[in-house]
Amino acid sequence: MPGFTATAWLCIVALYLPILVLIVFSFNENRSVVLWTGFSLDWYAKALENDGIRHAAWVSVKIALFATVISTIAATMAALATTRTKKFAGQGLVYGIINQPLMIPEIVTAIATLSLFALVKKITGLTGIGYLMLAHAAFCIPFAYMPIRARLETMTLTLEQAAADLYAPPLKVFTLVTLPLLGPGIVAGAMLAFVVSLDDVIITLMIAGPGETTLPIYILGAIRRGVTPEINAVSTILVAVSVLLVMLLFVVQRRMQR
């Protein structure tokens, strides 16, 4: 069908044109983001010198790393429980609903998390960045879970049986066969979780306390004071990081198919 190819390209243009414009003006020497005057890297230098941006980036990475580790471990265990253990009560329920938060509007999840944390804060009196980290870890679980379960489902049980047949006790079967073969799935899940945590806005906006500004929140705040190529530069760096991770994901998935 000839029209489909054109439509596909139109989709690509619609998706990437804004990003292209953003990237182009991050290299503008002028302060304008609509009028091109010449090439410069000044805005990148400025962005990297900006303490606010540096602090926000550090907070973002810290939270993303924590969320990635916790959610990937939880997702791996959940995926193993739904595909590798003997049937347990509620297994079908877990299997069916673990991905459902992806369908709930994020604003609802954000408000729900906020109310729960308010309750916990009232009871325990505890404050700090821990709440934000836990919130991120929680909403990253379904993202980490998907590729891990997909991998487990394509892995035949026979390999694990073969290991058991060759005198490997259950723990050795897991560490020597299941885990190494599951590796690409876990890496894919972790990267997905990392990206999702890194660019979350809505939940972070609700939960974050003072001094817990992540990069997307910082950008949002800066835009209110007017868009400058500095913001474009920071955004471009974020795009670059995402693209790099996606490329890595692609390579890992290629290895999975072998």
Next chain:
Amino acid sequence: MTGTEIARDRKAAVSARALSKTFGQGEFAVTALDSVELDIFENEFFTLLGPSGCGKTTLLRLIAGFELPTHGSIALQGQDITDKPPHRRPINTVFQNYALFPHMTVAENIGFGLRMLGKPAAEIRQTTERMLALVQLEAMAGRRMDQLSGGQQQRVALARALAPAPKVLLLDEPLAALDLKLRKNMQLELKSLQAETGITFVFVTHDQEEALTMSDRIAVMKSGKILQTGTPRDIYDRPTHRFVADFIGDINILEGTLEHTDGDLARVRLKDGTRVSAHLGTASARSGEVSVAIRPENVRLAGAAEAPTLTGVLETIVYFGAATNLHLRLGTGEEIVVRNPGAVDEGRYQPGATIGAVLQPELIRVLE
């Protein structure tokens, strides 16, 4: 000496008693194995033969420990292993699709079992080298699984399962994925490997020719039950059940009435009135309607001056090099196949001609 007499002075490697396995529950329950009694002897090449769904693979998986029986028990050299997990059974398996570890080299795959048994590194290395030599893969030690051909993977699977020197080796249709020529070679290799190592082999297949070629003894299975156990000759020459007779090679089956028995011999009146004597074997019938069976190669064309046992109209002639099959339609509507060694005189044997056939009386069997 019959099969059962041999059995008495041989030690059982694997014994199954009243072994049953049911999958699912309630009205969806499927009985995969139904009260199986089985003794597989030391150093034996034993084959479980049957069509798909007959329970042969389930039986193998129960012996390996991948499934637990619903009823009954399994013993290894007289010791009960019914509840032992697979990693505590000195039994190794060659899987149908080999199940080689894709993230390990050939040598690592072969050494895996010994490593799990906690053998010293030097011994693992030595045994691995010996196994690589045994299956002629010395040059492949460092290769990954996706760099091997199907036949090579098959050998790695075999070497991996043999390396820990198991008491019993289970083989689940390991030759099914190979092409015909490779399969024939591997059949002979497996047979000599079994003789060399002295390990008890339990081989699962649906290929009757494969079973006859390789086995010391065969158990023919159907619908979760073992119908007959015996040497390839027992199974081929003295089938006890219609199913066994039919499943293994070609067979002529004729209906008749049992008139008289004398020891192992029975007089059977066929539908056209011809009386033949047949061996009873283990058949329990002493009167009434019975089926008798005879192999096509035990039926010959009647000579010119000879009285035929049966006469029929020649319908088709199938020539296949070493022999010719002549399909005769009897007056009763039954069909009988005569296998004539080599070609037949085409002038004399034309479709439509009336032909006489002689049944070798000592090779007619009464079926259960």
